[in-house]
Amino acid sequence: MNSASAVPPTRSEWVDGEDVESLRSRIGMIRGACRAALTVDELITIAVAQAKSALQACAGTLLLVDGDDLVVAAVDGYPQQLTESFARTPLSADTPAGRAARSRRAVWLGDPATKVREFPALQPKVTGFAGLAALPLVAEDAVLGVLGISFRQAREFTEVEQLYLLVLADQVAAALRRLTVPPPAGHALIDDDLVADPERRQAVEDLSVALADASAGLDRLTALAARLCGAPSAQVSLIGAEQVVAGSAGAAPSAGTTGRAADSLCTVTMSLRSPLVVADAAADDRVSALPPVRVGGVRAYLGVPLSIEGRPVGALCVYDQRVRDWSPEARGTLEVLADSVSTELRLRSLAARDARLAQASRERTTLVDRLAAAVSLRQVAAVLADAVSALPGVIAAAVVRLDADGGPQTLAARCAVPEGRHAVAALASAAVSPPAAVLELADLAEASTGDTARLARLGIRRAAMVPLTGQTARGTLLVAVGDGFDPAHGDHLAELAPIATAVFDRGAIHEQHRLARARAAFLTTASAQLQSSLDVDDTLQRLARLVVPALADGCLVHLRAHRALRLSAVGHVDGRIERLLRQEASTSGALTEAVQRCLAGGAAEVSVDHPLLTLDRLRILPLRARGRAIGAITLIQPRPGGQPGLADPALLAELATRAAVATDNALLYAKRSADVAALQYRLLPPRLPQLPAFDLAAHYAAGDASLDVGGDFYDVVALAEDHFVLVIGDVCGRGADAASVTGHARSVVRTVLEDGASPAAALTRLNRALLATGQFGEFCTAVVAEVRGAGDACAVRLAVAGHPRPLLRRAGTVTEVGPGGPMLGMVREPVYRQVELALTVDDVLLLFTDGVTEARRGDELFGVDRLADTLASGRGAADVAVEEVRAAVERFRDRGDDDVAMLAVRPRGRPLARVDLPDLADVAARTEASARLDALLPTDPPAARRTLLRRVAASLARSSAGLDGPAQLAVFAVPGGWRAELIRPLPGPRGADRATVVRHGVQTIMWTEIPVRGR
Missing domain, CATH: 3.30.450.40 (GAF domain)
Structure with missing residues (x-):
């Protein structure tokens, strides 16, 4: 078979920007062609043709060393006159070929200005060429010749182009050495x-x-x-x-x-x-x-x-x-x-x-001491890389661990140039299988073309691979060297290998122990964090924060709810990406489908296409509790080759198990809380009715912070606008047991009152109901006050069953009112007496539980006297009186473990006019309210009427600043004049925030009064 058939086609198939696979293929063909060449002439033809075609050069030549001269062996594309000028030139001549041969380094002159500055004789107008490259042919430490190519136009040699020509020169030199005839006689x-x-x-x-x-x-x-x-x-x-x-x-x-x-x-x-x-x-x-x-x-x-x-x-x-x-x-x-x-x-x-031996011994001792002092794998790798990179002729060195999770892991890389460190690290990772004693430039190019190209510009021509194969870890030391590397240092590397391997193995064992301790500590911390909250969303967000960055770059937690997945928590090392994940991941159908497939038994490691997010390294961990999937953790895994992470399959599985248990507990607690809240809602004090002529206000606080209800209760049973009944009571005990009796007691009292029972009869019926339950110890105290009449004159019938007597404030004086009576649920036939009293405008009747008077500061009680003084010092609406008492009790007591309830009523006067405002913040609504009030007020006396309207308008503008929501404006006839009040409803039963105070009734925002003659 003719060896020429192995030569690649000479037409230009690969130019700047060609893909890496094409370059590797061309390098492979060049290696085959050079090895197959049978004669020097055939080899020279291959070299010149490939040098020209690969870079679309206009001319190429190959010069051989002959004694002290360089002699043209082949030429293609140069004018004859120019060829004759360099047919034989001294090696010492100041030419690109001479410089390349002497320095054993390639000469790249793509810029005409640079070429003329360094070689004035090579003017483009004289030679006809603007750029050139001269590559020495070096084999077995001998310069055999120079390969040169030239371009008509300026040329910037890319890293890949330089690599290709350097590999070509190496292959030609090796083949030339093989084919060179013996020396002359x-x-x-x-x-x-x-x-x-x-x-x-x-x-x-x-x-x-x-x-x-x-x-x-x-x-x-x-x-x-x-x-x-x-x-x-x-x-x-x-x-x-x-x-x-x-x-x-x-x-x-x-x-x-x-x-x-x-x-x-x-x-x-x-x-x-x-x-x-x-x-x-x-x-x-x-x-x-x-x-x-x-x-x-x-x-x-x-x-x-x-x-x-x-x-x-x-x-x-x-x-x-x-x-x-x-x-x-x-x-x-x-x-x-x-x-x-x-x-x-x-x-x-x-x-x-x-x-030399003494120096080598000192260096060896120093190196061994440094290796012995190194503990972690990275420390060991750093010592090795430092020691090797200090050898003459070594340009770069890297230590790579091969058995790390996620692929080869670079532990240390050394090079004088930063880009060289990255390149040698990548090359070491790419060239690890199978490891060879020495990798020539062509071998390196096939392993990692781009990285080899960058290193070739730094002078690297080959690399030694020192395997570090221990019982625990497996790695490699890559030493990239140039032409100046002394082969004797290879023996030094061989001697270093056993020591390095042993220390490398020891470092791996230390790394294993460190990771084991870190994983145990992580799981301990994770358990404490996950168990410290019973809120579902907080638990899941804690989980995301635990995972990032300890186990992954990012974390998404999905929770299954009503057969659908809900994105419940997000975390990422990059805050910008985390915000983007919150926006995009919840709507990503592909991501949701991947999680669903995993929960159904599909792949745990997936890749999801997304236009904005990098989701190509996902690991999905199902959250399973009590035999069912309740959600999933999706990890965005870090790029391979980084720090050894805590994450391993066993740790992730254990974390998923603990997270699932914590999440399931939080879900169960949320369900229980919702059920309890629904039950408590029925037991909470109801909203107070709005009675046009009366001002009602209430306050309620349970002593048990875990509950919204307790043993105190109150109610207002409205039978008509001028007929209603006030009820307040206190069940013996606290917490859930007392709350259950509370609901029963309040329901019984309301039922009998709605049937028309008197206060005393209502207490008797309640006593009978408590005894009928058959539960000994279900005792209760209560006050029932029936109010009949208008807002300017009414009568109160009052009965008390073992409860603190109500307080009546009239004209700044406070008195206790009502008869005593036995507790409810103690005796079968109790006798409850009733008393009657009259209420006039602005009288305040306050009903309260012993949580007010028995509030403690150490051994001191708040007491009835202090309560009476607090009530007497105030004036105005019922809600103001209740709030002043509440604030005084809070200031006094040093703990709040008892239920507190208060209920107050104040006659407002005889209603004259009433206007509803849909929104206090609406100026137009306030103006319209003033106009409607003008139409509703009596026309006589006109002067008083005008004065009141002016004051109301001014007070509306002043009092409503910063307020919004519905309100009511009402005018009453009071002794000696007219009074205008602006009120709005107080909030009803509180929600999830237990810091909120339960206040019922209405809040008086504005109060203005004018005298009216004849009133």
Whole structure:
């Protein structure tokens, strides 16, 4: 099969913006084509064609290194004259290709101005090209050539384009190295395997470092060699990756000078492992092709190999620029001196090795100490990444945990450039399976093209993968290196791996224990939080706040009600998204359907499409209690690779169970509360009737804070506008038991009063009813007051059954009224006496329970006297009197554990006119009310009438400020004049807010009075 069939088509199929899969495919084809190439010519054709077509370049070329020059091997698209200008150029020339070869770094010149500034000879008007790229071909630490492409227009090379060309250059270099012919005959004596031996090279490198401050001593030895051998020049050469002059005399290069090892006669000497004697180098086929001989620098040469512990490291030589013979004595002298140099080198080598080992030991100890001090996985990873990134040639490093929930988790990433840290972390996560010892640039590109492209711009050419596989955790250390990375450091990484793995495993165990403790603490806190409230909505919102951010980025809680799902609570780490979730999630049919499916046994992890919200990482947890699904928790899970979260299946299941129990308890409590509220509502004191000629007011407060009703009760039974009965009572005991008797007592009294019973008869019937229940201890006290008459003159019949006697306020004086009588439910045939008294305008009759007079401050009681004084000090409407007494009791007592009830009545006078206002805040309604009042008032006396109307209008405007709602304006005839009152209904039974005071009757907002002659 012809290898050319593996070459991708040369027409441009991939340009800037092409998708990643296309790039990976092209890289794969390039790798296959380069591996399949059978000849250098075929490889060169592939390289130039692909370099041009991938980026739609106008021209391309490939130059090969030939000695100290770059020689054109292939060219496509360049004018002949331009091609001839760079057909052969020195490596040292200031050209893009020369710079790329010397620096071993790609040269990117897409901007014409930059190109001309750096290379003035490459004017676009001269070359015809505005942009170019030059990529060195480096394989096995040797520069083999340069691949170049050019563009007519300016070109900004994207990261992906640069990556593609770098991969292409790497693949071409590797194939070129494979296909390169053996060195010419002049190099036949050089032992390439010996020269490339890594251990030998490491020994030479150690020597080079050790001899940095010893060149003077070696210079003296070389000078002695030159003098004893009668040569003008001598030098000590160390042969590593390059030739390094360690000591010199005469015309020899100074110490520290480097050159190509393959060009040196000393390399031949070292390869022979025996002295090399050359009388006429130009005529000696062994060395005649070497550059020093070709240029005339060396005509006669005598060299002796230098060895350390049997390992050749270089040569000691003397040479002349004239042809000459070397005597046996000179050879013997040089061998003796070579022994001295070898001894010096051996001592230096031992010192260097000891220093290196000592330094390595210190670094290892420091690293081990730091690893031992690290506790958590992230601390361990940070130490590893810091240690590795400090190695010469390392550009970036990352530690990734592979067995974390949710995918690979980056624990640490190091790079001098921030974008490099993100890229190496992503690359480490993408390139983990299967781990290889070394990943070349093409391997990295296939694993994560975008991240590799960003790293390639930083000089990364390959990456070492160090597996960290322990018994508890599994991870990898990715070390991204450039061309300057010393392979010897790979051994350091190999030595580091077992220690790192053990510490990594220990960190994972610590992480497991920490998470276990944190999960237990979380569940404890969650239970306390969820159990601390019996309000359903509050419980669910607490649940959402617990979940975010400890377990998820967001949380939605749905509650099933009447076969439908209701979004009951929302939480998110981002307040803006939380507000959006509240608005959008409740109306999202797709989300609701996903929750319904999960509750029906469907998938727990789902993705929901939404135009505004990111709902692609949802985990739904059913809330099940007593064998039924009552709702669901939907978690918006965080992106993979972050901090190890508390969330795991066991924790989530346990949380869902506890949340379901707490929610079910709250639902049961809400149901019970609703049932109790419905029952209590029937037991609460009713609204007071509105009687035109009378002012009624009441106050009620249960002593048990958990109930709305207690043992005190009151009622007003309206039989007609001028005939009604006041009832107040107190059942022995408190709480629910007393409240149950309260309802019974009030119902009995109302029934018998509506049948026409007198106060005494009503008490007798109630006593009989209590005894008939058969429950011993159901005792009760009560007062029944029957009122007959108009608002300016009425009579009261009063009967008392073991209850505190009512108080009557008349003209600022307060007296107790009413006879005594036995408690209800104690004796079978009690006798209750009635008394009659008259009520006139503005008299206030106050009925109250012992919760008022027995209010305590320590051992002191509020008492009847203090109550009478409080009532006497007030004046005006019944609601004012009740409020003043209530406030006085509240100020006095230090605890409120007894039921309190008060009921007051005040005759208002004879009604003259009444107008209803639909809304006090409505100016037009107030104006209309004044006009209607004008039409209803008696016309005589006119002066008094006008005065009253003016005062009413002014008082309406002044008194209604800040008030709204319905009200009533009424005018009464009172002794000596007319009185106008503006009243509005007081609130009735309270709702869920138990802080609200129950006040019945009406509130007097405005009161104005004028004298009328003859009244």
